[in-house]
Amino acid sequence: MVFLAQLPKEQLVTQLENGVILMILGLATVFVFLTLLVFLTKGMSAIARKIAPAKKPAAAVISPSAATISASPASDADIAAAIVAAFAKSKE
Numbered sequence: 868m869v870f871l872a873q874l875p876k877e878q879l880v881t882q883l884e885n886g887v888i889l890m891i892l893g894l895a896t897v898f899v900f901l902t903l904l905v906f907l908t909k910g911m912s913a914i915a916r917k918i919a920p921a922k923k924p925a926a927a928v929i930s931p932s933a934a935t936i937s938a939s940p941a942s943d944a945d946i947a948a949a950i951v952a953a954f955a956k957s958k959e
Contacts, residue, residue: 871879941949 874882
C-alpha cells in the first residue's frame with residue numbers, strides 16, 4: 868500500500884488533477900441528465916393533458932334541508948358510536 872506522503876510531488880499533483888477533472892465530468896453528466904429529465908417530464912405531462920383533458924367535476928347542488936342537517940353539531944353519543952363502529956371495523 869502506497870501512502871500519499873510517499874508519492875513524488877509530480878505524481879500526486881497529476882492524480883489530484885485527474886481526480887478533479889473526473890469529478891467535474893461526473894457532476895456535469897448528472898446535471899445534464901437531471902435537466903433533461905425535468906424537461907422530458909414536463910413535455911410528457913403537456914402531451915398527456917392534450918390527449919386526455921381532465922374532466923371538470925359537476926357542481927354539487929345541496930338542498931337547504933340537507934345543509935341544515937349536516938351543519939347541526941353531532942352529539943357526543945353519536946361521535947362515540949362512530950368511533951366504536953370504526954374500531955370494530957378495523958379489527959375485522
